[in-house]
Structures are given as structure tokens and as C-alpha cells.
Amino acid sequence: MIHVGVLGATGAVGQRFVQLLANHPWFTLSTLTASDRSAGKTYGSVVNWRLDSPFPESVRDIVVSPTTVDAVKDCDIVFSALPADIATTLESEIADAGVGVFSNASSHRMAADVPLMIAEVNPEHAALIDLQKKNHNRDGFIVTNPNCSTIMLATALAPLMKFPFTTINVATMQAISGAGFEGVPAFGIYDNVIPYIGSEEEKMSREANKILGTFDGTQITGAPFTVSASCNRVPVIDGHTLNIWIDVPATPDEVIEAFRTWQPPFSGLPTQPEKTILYLPDENRPQPRLDRNRGNGMTVSVGRVRDGIRFVAMGHNTIRGAAGASVLNAELLHTKKYF
Ligand SMILES: NC(=O)C1=CN([C@@H]2O[C@H](COP(=O)(O)OP(=O)(O)OC[C@H]3O[C@@H](n4cnc5c(N)ncnc54)[C@H](OP(=O)(O)O)[C@@H]3O)[C@@H](O)[C@H]2O)C=CC1
Numbered sequence: 001m002i003h004v005g006v007l008g009a010t011g012a013v014g015q016r017f018v019q020l021l022a023n024h025p026w027f028t029l030s031t032l033t034a035s036d037r038s039a040g041k042t043y044g045s046v047v048n049w050r051l052d053s054p055f056p057e058s059v060r061d062i063v064v065s066p067t068t069v070d071a072v073k074d075c076d077i078v079f080s081a082l083p084a085d086i087a088t089t090l091e092s093e094i095a096d097a098g099v100g101v102f103s104n105a106s107s108h109r110m111a112a113d114v115p116l117m118i119a120e121v122n123p124e125h126a127a128l129i130d131l132q133k134k135n136h137n138r139d140g141f142i143v144t145n146p147n148c149s150t151i152m153l154a155t156a157l158a159p160l161m162k163f164p165f166t167t168i169n170v171a172t173m174q175a176i177s178g179a180g181f182e183g184v185p186a187f188g189i190y191d192n193v194i195p196y197i198g199s200e201e202e203k204m205s206r207e208a209n210k211i212l213g214t215f216d217g218t219q220i221t222g223a224p225f226t227v228s229a230s231c232n233r234v235p236v237i238d239g240h241t242l243n244i245w246i247d248v249p250a251t252p253d254e255v256i257e258a259f260r261t262w263q264p265p266f267s268g269l270p271t272q273p274e275k276t277i278l279y280l281p282d283e284n285r286p287q288p289r290l291d292r293n294r295g296n297g298m299t300v301s302v303g304r305v306r307d308g309i310r311f312v313a314m315g316h317n318t319i320r321g322a323a324g325a326s327v328l329n330a331e332l333l334h335t336k337k338y339f
């Protein structure tokens with residue numbers, strides 16, 4: 001039995017983790033942590049369940065632990081949905097204590113010995129764990145998820161890496177759940193678009209370079225392209241939509257064919273969708289409300305491929321862009337015997 005914990009289990013990403021792990025075939029959800037406001041009380045009594053799926057009864061009576069190393073030392077792995085300022089020190093201490101950490105926080109993403117992984121796109125980066133263990137003299141490890149918009153971008157670019165290109169322009173329309181439950185007040189977003197998301201544009205650029213970079217077994221050389229991003233918050237609950245412009249020497253039909261034929265290097269993991277990338281031919285798709293739950297929220301839908309090349313990519317930000325991607329990373333690393 002593999003015992004897993006969720007750090008920050010009451011938040012937008014934490015609740016997604018609980019939803020995905022409550023009946024997981026391999027992992028047993030045994031520890032839930034949150035802030036001191038919630039610790040010591042049952043999960044059912046403190047969580048304000050906001051997902052559109054029934055509350056999983058199996059977790060109702062779990063007593064929420066404080067977010068400390070001690071609380072998770074008996075877990076085999078933990079999934080972190082902590083604010084980055086808390087995650088920085090704590091995730092390192094947990095890894096030092098011998099526990100594997102699968103983190104959604106941005107704190108360690110760009111560290112040279114930390115995998116920044118999208119399971120289907122750059123699974124080979126997992127080998128950085130061996131280097132990390134040696135560098136830090138630790139038995140545990142940290143594996144990170146990219147930023148939620150970056151996951152959609154890098155996944156959609158994976159099939160196009162066979163074409164030479166140097167510049168990507170992208171404009172995002174990001175859901176309000178991306179800012180966490182308390183992140184965007186209704187008065188700020190209703191009937192509105194907010195053309196700024198702090199640090200998001202910088203993250204999209206540097207993280208995409210790392211994910212799609214070349215890995216020689218010990219270090220990653222960033223991919224040779226620049227990303228110019230423009231990020232916007234829109235009144236959508238879940239699902240980040242990206243308009244992407246990429247100057248590739250290919251026709252729209254060749255790009256569509258690349259999307260249609262691209263295959264991840266493995267299949268059959270519990271959280272893996274049948275299709276990581278789904279090309280939608282209708283001229284008005286993908287749309288967040290209609291397409292975000294494809295592949296149980298794990299599929300990145302692409303469409304509107306036009307001359308330029310211009311296209312649209314969209315995925316569920318708290319599943320494909322956060323908790324689901326992290327659980328899939330853990331499933332893959334379990335098959336590779338990292339824990
Ligand atoms: N939302 C998204 O789409 C994505 C989010 N992320 C990242 O995931 C992480 C979580 O984000 P999100 O779920 O949106 O955030 P939320 O604000 O919704 O949730 C934060 C969680 O952390 C807990 N927490 C807050 N302060 C502390 C503290 N001082 N000590 C311990 N626990 C604390 C909260 O517990 P309590 O309820 O008790 O306050 C809650 O469980 C962030 O690092 C974010 O950047 C990454 C990709 C996508």
C-alpha cells in the first residue's frame with residue numbers, strides 16, 4: 001500500500017487532489033494538511049467543497065494535520081498544493097526527511113536538479129532525481145509541475161518540436177480558479193477582463209524552455225525559442241485558453257497531422273487520458289465550458305489551426321494544469337521504481 005498525503009488540501013488545487021486520490025487504485029490517501037486555521041479539525045468540517053463532483057465520504061473524518069514535516073513523515077509521497085512562500089522551505093525539509101514531494105508550487109521549478117515534468121512530454125527529466133538526491137544528500141526528492149498555462153503551452157508544442165522555430169507568441173485567457181479560491185473577488189472579475197497575472201508571463205517563458213529543453217542525462221539545455229506571453233484573467237470558472245502564434249515552416253494541414261499523430265511514450269496509467277492532445281476540427285472549438293472535462297480533465301484540446309501558424313489550445317487548469325498532472329507524474333515515477 002502506498003500512503004500519500006496532500007499538503008494544502010482545502011484549497012482549489014488541494015480539493016482536486018482529494019477528488020483524484022480518494023479512490024485511486026494505487027495510492028491510499030492517509031494525510032491531509034492545511035493551515036493552522038484548519039488543523040485539528042475533521043476535513044469534512046473545515047473544507048468548503050467547491051467542486052462539481054460529490055464530496056468523497058471516505059475523507060470526511062480524516063483529521064487535518066498542521067503542515068509540518070512531522071505530519072507527513074510516514075507518507076511514501078506527498079502532493080503539495082501549498083502557496084509558494086510556504087512551499088520553499090517545507091518541501092525541501094520533507095524531501096530531506098526521505099519523502100517524495102510532487103509539487104504544484106513554483107518554488108523549486110527552475111532548480112537545475114529538480115524535474116519540471118509533464119509526464120507525457122518530458123518523462124526523461126525524472127533522471128534529475130538521482131542528481132538531486134546526491135546534491136542534497138537526501139533520500140526523498142522534489143518533482144514539480146509547471147505553471148498551469150505553461151502546461152497547456154508546452155503540451156501543445158510537443159508535437160511541433162520536429163519543426164524548427166524560434167519565436168512563440170501567446171495570449172492567455174485564464175480561469176478564476178487559477179488564482180485559488182480567495183484569489184479573485186467577484187466584484188473584480190464579473191463583467192470584466194483583467195489583463196495582468198503577476199509573474200505569469202515570465203513563468204511561461206522560462207518554464208517552457210526548461211520542459212522542452214534537451215537533457216543530456218545530467219543537465220538541461222533550454223529549448224532554443226523565446227516565448228512572448230500576454231496573460232489575462234477572464235470570467236471562466238475552470239479552463240485556461242491560449243491563442244498561440246508560432247512561426248513554423250509547415251502548413252496548417254501538416255500541423256494538424258502533427259497534433260493528430262503525436263503519441264506519448266507510454267500508455268495505460270490510471271490518470272492518463274486516452275488522448276493527451278485532441279485536435280477539434282470545428283471552427284469554434286475548443287471552448288472551456290464544453291471541452292475542459294475531456295479525458296477526465298486531462299486532455300489538452302487544440303483547434304483553429306490557421307496560416308501563420310495560429311491555433312488555440314485549452315485545458316482544465318486545476319486538473320491537467322495542476323493536480324491531475326501531478327498524480328500522473330507520481331504514477332509514472334512509481335512504475336519507474338522511484339518510490
Ligand atoms: N489554482 C491553479 O490552477 C494552480 C495553482 N498552482 C499552485 O498550487 C498552489 C496552491 O494553489 P491554490 O490551491 O490555488 O491555492 P488556495 O489559496 O486555494 O489554497 C491554499 C492552501 O494552502 C493552505 N495554506 C495557506 N496558508 C498556509 C500556511 N501558512 N500553512 C499551511 N498551509 C497553508 C490553505 O489552507 P487553509 O484552507 O487552512 O487556509 C489551502 O489548503 C500554489 O502554489 C499555486 O501557485 C499551480 C498550478 C495551477
Ligand SMILES: N[C@@H](CC(=O)OP(=O)(O)O)C(=O)O
Nearest residue numbers: 104105106147148174178179
Ligand atoms: N498563476 C496561475 C496559477 C498558479 O498558481 O500558477 P503558479 O503555480 O505558477 O503560481 C493562474 O493564475 O492561473
